[in-house]
Amino acid sequence: MGESPIWEQVGAGFVQVYYQQFDTNRSELGSLYGESSCLTWEGQQFQGKTAIMEKINSLPFQKIQHSVTTHDHQPTVDGSVLTMVVGQLQVDDDPVMGFQQLFVLKNMDKRWICMNDMFRLALHNFA
Amino acid sequence: MGESPIWEQVGAGFVQVYYQQFDTNRSELGSLYGESSCLTWEGQQFQGKTAIMEKINSLPFQKIQHSVTTHDHQPTVDGSVLTMVVGQLQVDDDPVMGFQQLFVLKNMDKRWICMNDMFRLALHNFA
Numbered sequence: 001m002g003e004s005p006i007w008e009q010v011g012a013g014f015v016q017v018y019y020q021q022f023d024t025n026r027s028e029l030g031s032l033y034g035e036s037s038c039l040t041w042e043g044q045q046f047q048g049k050t051a052i053m054e055k056i057n058s059l060p061f062q063k064i065q066h067s068v069t070t071h072d073h074q075p076t077v078d079g080s081v082l083t084m085v086v087g088q089l090q091v092d093d094d095p096v097m098g099f100q101q102l103f104v105l106k107n108m109d110k111r112w113i114c115m116n117d118m119f120r121l122a123l124h125n126f127a
Numbered sequence: 128m129g130e131s132p133i134w135e136q137v138g139a140g141f142v143q144v145y146y147q148q149f150d151t152n153r154s155e156l157g158s159l160y161g162e163s164s165c166l167t168w169e170g171q172q173f174q175g176k177t178a179i180m181e182k183i184n185s186l187p188f189q190k191i192q193h194s195v196t197t198h199d200h201q202p203t204v205d206g207s208v209l210t211m212v213v214g215q216l217q218v219d220d221d222p223v224m225g226f227q228q229l230f231v232l233k234n235m236d237k238r239w240i241c242m243n244d245m246f247r248l249a250l251h252n253f254a
Binding site for chain 2: 100104120
């Protein structure tokens, strides 16, 4: 069996680390972001590690559990790794909700940094 | 009122053109892709305009209608535009389904080309 391509290994590894860290101690996610990183969280925009971590730390719940349904990865022409996640999450004792998230990962100083992060809950009004 | 940033205009404009074209005559979407473009469609990978259009044209339905719920956009450090769409679609007379899709748009020869495209239906098994 051949190994999966490097961009797939990088993306899949990031997904595992990110959600494990988010669910156990999200205040330590800061090491995954840089000063130029952008987060769009439910339409709100944040730039830079400090602003991003302020947002993540201020989310109003005690506990959260993510469950990843699918994760897809692609290389970009600029050497980044593009990752799209579809999953479900539960905060505190609320009902389970669907979510989607994307990440752009870039290798800087031999570390993979999350340069772009977009998150949306899957809220639809089905007819 | 100020204008929205260029990357937001580019992303929002692409979303409008892409889904309108997809729903009316998807065989003409090829002009939005290039030879290095990548598509991941429900986990299947395709590279290059020809392979991407073969996939899109072979999708097994007569009619489709997309409805965009949210679209978010960010600039990347490499000058591309990153777009995430959450929406609903209906094919033929099937039930409405949720979907998510992301695009990376790059300016090449004064045209915005879709370099990366990932699509997933929102299929979860809610407990």
